[in-house]
Amino acid sequence: MKLKVRNDTFFKLSTKQSSELGEAEKVLVNKDTEFEVHSHAPAENNHVKVALADATLGPEKRNTWYIFSDHIAIQGNEPNNRPDDKEKPSPERTDGFKLPGFESTFYLSNPIIANSKFTWADATKNGTRIPVSKEIVEGIIKIAKAMDEVNTLLGNKPIIVNSWYRDPVTNQRVGGASASRHLSGDAVDFVVEGIHPFDVYDRLDPWWGNRGGIASATVFTHIDARGYSARWDYGF
16 A cells, blocks of 8 residues: 655644644655555544554654645555455344434434435345444444435436445455444445446546545445545455
8 A cells, every 4th residue: 555645744643733743743744755554544633543664754763653634645455455245134124223322213214314315224234234333323324425425426326335334243254454444334335327336436536535435346336434535446
């Protein structure tokens, strides 16, 4: 994986404003500088925590830094990230169920948000993957809003959801990355009727910008709401 610096920016030892940090706690990195990356993940205050794979910076030669999310882009697939979520769920459950952090009873036929074309059946693989925390539910709601925008952007063509929320056991079983956004609920792998996944990727890439990840395979497109730009090709 590769990190590209999009603006002159500070690599920092915390997510504080650079003006609040001492000179030994930050390193100025110029626009268009590139690094190989071992790992990356969202951090608080609109930052990304990045572990560099082939470089150390600063007086203490550190490889792990916090960077303002708008100032970088990640390119390339994570190791061993080849999801194949073809599991066929059992028939849809008809009973109501509860979601963490909410008092209402939900049904699989309910839209995730009002007037959405995407339901809790889409997000939970027909009720076989019920979220275990309020944060995951919030992630599902967040990306559902984006999926409705995707639907409009692509001409309201039918969209088939391949994979949405995945619990850790399921994620490992289907070949997802160890830090997959599907674990947080804010990622969807999907197919748009009549549009090749590569073309879906090309149309969504500039529109989604630094709001999250976009990736393509020959059989689906991935979108997530991690909060910074990440782009890759699954290679299959």
